[in-house]
Amino acid sequence: MQDLKALYEAVLNGDAKASKELTEQALAAGVSPLALVNDYMVPAMDEVGKRFECNEYFVPELLISARAMKASLELIRPLLTASGAKPLAKVAIGTVKGDLHDIGKNLVAAMLEGGGFEVLDLGVNVAPEQFVNAVREKGATVVAMSALLTTTMPSMKSTIEALKTAGVRDKVKVIIGGAPITQKYADEIGADGYSESAPGAVTLTKKQLAA
Amino acid sequence: MANRISDLLGTGPVVTDGAWGTELQARGLLSGDIPDLWNLTRPDLVGEVAHAYVEAGSQVILTNTFGANRLRLDAHGAAGQVEAINRRGVEISKSAAGNRARVFASMGPSGKLLMSGETTVAELTTAFAEQAQALADGGADAIVIETMSDLDEAKAALAAAKSSGLPVVVCMVFDAGKDKDRTMMGATPEVVARELTAAGADVIGANCGVGIERYVPVCQRLRAATDCPIWIKANAGLPVMEGGRVVYRTTPEEFACHVPALLAAGASFIGGCCGTSPAFIRAVCTKLPGR
Numbered sequence: 001m002q003d004l005k006a007l008y009e010a011v012l013n014g015d016a017k018a019s020k021e022l023t024e025q026a027l028a029a030g031v032s033p034l035a036l037v038n039d040y041m042v043p044a045m046d047e048v049g050k051r052f053e054c055n056e057y058f059v060p061e062l063l064i065s066a067r068a069m070k071a072s073l074e075l076i077r078p079l080l081t082a083s084g085a086k087p088l089a090k091v092a093i094g095t096v097k098g099d100l101h102d103i104g105k106n107l108v109a110a111m112l113e114g115g116g117f118e119v120l121d122l123g124v125n126v127a128p129e130q131f132v133n134a135v136r137e138k139g140a141t142v143v144a145m146s147a148l149l150t151t152t153m154p155s156m157k158s159t160i161e162a163l164k165t166a167g168v169r170d171k172v173k174v175i176i177g178g179a180p181i182t183q184k185y186a187d188e189i190g191a192d193g194y195s196e197s198a199p200g201a202v203t204l205t206k207k208q209l210a211a
Numbered sequence: 212m213a214n215r216i217s218d219l220l221g222t223g224p225v226v227t228d229g230a231w232g233t234e235l236q237a238r239g240l241l242s243g244d245i246p247d248l249w250n251l252t253r254p255d256l257v258g259e260v261a262h263a264y265v266e267a268g269s270q271v272i273l274t275n276t277f278g279a280n281r282l283r284l285d286a287h288g289a290a291g292q293v294e295a296i297n298r299r300g301v302e303i304s305k306s307a308a309g310n311r312a313r314v315f316a317s318m319g320p321s322g323k324l325l326m327s328g329e330t331t332v333a334e335l336t337t338a339f340a341e342q343a344q345a346l347a348d349g350g351a352d353a354i355v356i357e358t359m360s361d362l363d364e365a366k367a368a369l370a371a372a373k374s375s376g377l378p379v380v381v382c383m384v385f386d387a388g389k390d391k392d393r394t395m396m397g398a399t400p401e402v403v404a405r406e407l408t409a410a411g412a413d414v415i416g417a418n419c420g421v422g423i424e425r426y427v428p429v430c431q432r433l434r435a436a437t438d439c440p441i442w443i444k445a446n447a448g449l450p451v452m453e454g455g456r457v458v459y460r461t462t463p464e465e466f467a468c469h470v471p472a473l474l475a476a477g478a479s480f481i482g483g484c485c486g487t488s489p490a491f492i493r494a495v496c497t498k499l500p501g502r
Contacts, residue, residue, distance in 0.1 A: 055387075098242045102323075102329075125243075149242065180450050180457070184451075
């Protein structure tokens, strides 16, 4: 059988075509889908994140790697579901009420998907009630909020309050991000975590769920 | 037409304006409202901001049209008003400027990412050309394409803006990488200057970002990589939250103390971005020789 290191390389280099083909071949050869994800693809995305943190990779590299990861995951996910394996967690993500910026949110969503999470993208200008519904009705266990405008940051606080009022605050982890957001602000409004980058959001979400 | 730029620079560095969004908020614009729509609904208040910058000493003022492209307005169901908003935006600034300042009309990004397939070059070109034509019809002296993070989008906007016949300034945001000297997509000042010069920009620059001091080396590097004049409009640092309110801690004097370094680094146009106000422009003016 072909060396699966090539799958790791394909994801790392953002080669979606190779990533998909190698996944097909490996699955046909009887490699466990879970092993493909955990031993090759997730480590490749971790490396992408590290390179981004070290300023070797920028947004274009993140996007193409996430795309390659997604191409393979589309083949693997049905098999995992059929075998009863659950996705890591369901993340409800959105840009908060009053804010229509979606680039940062989309990047984080792509990275979370690449990281193996099921992502429920609520879009932009998402009202607190919509986040609450995603938790109550769709079973999201992570709420990820984005804001680019300093003027819409307070919507993060009102969403956390709405989660409390609805009695679901302790059922979810709340993570936030966006250009004007800081750790201090996250602490101030009672969010569980903050990440300053899209790959960082994946690490943060995993850490939060393990806590 | 590019003569308009060299004529303007004939007497030395030019002071531009500061932020508009925060000034409009101070006059009642709510978070989540589209500032550009105020050109039609509250032209008096938009005019006040323009006038405040002229009074503060701006020789070039921009327009309240940053988000007035079809792709952004569409999200608010206002795509049908592209022409009216842009044209009116220029008229408001021109009336405040009189013969004391030039009006450079603002065009911001689409808010969509080309690379992830959210939009296409063709769609961007159509939207930007429509906006640029309305700005030219309104009587703008030049167009400023600003706050761009993606060189490909900036080039699409530049080509579209040039079709209006006006001189075009293109400035990008440098806030990524460990030295905060790259665009979000990873482009260096050298790459940006080279590619925008080749694409026909009349002025090249940097705006927004993470604070004025970071733009001194960026300015130097842009300067070294192109013969075009350099445009710098930095933020008043990064905002902090204080008791639920957004505060920019940099004072006008702290901001202005970096102006001599920017001039030495080769900046020809200097102003401010997020968090700056007419007070910042007054402080910048005190640092310019002969003003």
